[in-house]
């Protein structure tokens with residue numbers, strides 16, 4: 001594995017992270033430092049563990065019985081698996097946006113303030129809604145219909161609503177798992193523009209299968225691959241991590257070169 005350590009402060013760090021589902025080793029020995037207020041893309045072929053790693057960062061995998069992790073995950077220098085860390089509070093600090101827009105069957109307003117209410121956050125709810133929807137580039141389109149259902153919006157608007165919901169609680173990090181996978185090209189462009197805006201305030205980690213998207217939105221790129229162990233089991237690992245321009249134009253590893261040029265995956 002080769003890596004160029006980012007100069008910026010570190011938001012999220014893994015040290016020798018191994019992830020198992022039961023006895024199956026899904027991800028082996030991942031050590032990575034993700035810089036603050038930049039966009040980091042996770043790329044790699046299907047099944048190499050990108051989503052698994054992403055879900056470790058807000059302990060979403062804890063909800064899977066067979067899940068087990070070894071190694072350390074530090075957020076702002078704190079081990080998130082320590083007993084002192086409350087997973088609910090952690091998920092306020094580490095927001096998430098999924099592949100398929102998943103607004104709740106509630107009004108636009110109630111969707112945005114959902115996490116704020118759960119976390120009993122102080123503050124004027126109206127202001128929070130306006131700020132989050134503005135940051136998510138949705139305010140102008142919905143300001144006159146805040147009481148209508150989030151489900152009545154288009155797919156692209158629903159995804160921006162989910163981004164507004166994620167940022168309303170002012171997280172430090174926003175995890176995005178293929179956030180544009182179900183969107184049309186125009187909505188995709190809007191979400192990509194939004195990601196560029198959001199990195200002024202947040203650290204963003206995005207899983208994407210779209211190479212052009214990785215080059216358009218990310219500062220750093222981590223390329224993961226999967227390989228067979230001695231016992232014939234397939235596990236994922238980090239091949240190369242560097243500035244996006246280096247990963248795409250002058251990667252150090254042959255496998256990276258092959259993947260970014262579309263020769264496998």
Ligand SMILES: Nc1ncnc2c1ncn2[C@@H]1O[C@H](COP(=O)(O)OP(=O)(O)OP(=O)(O)O)[C@@H](O)[C@H]1O
Pocket residue numbers: 021026044045046047048049050051052053064066236
């Ligand atoms: N809940 C689970 N239980 C058991 N195995 C799982 C579970 N989730 C993922 N896996 C396995 O872990 C490995 C990594 O899966 P993961 O979804 O993290 O990969 P990925 O790189 O995000 O794939 P994709 O690009 O297709 O979304 C795969 O072999 C997958 O089958």
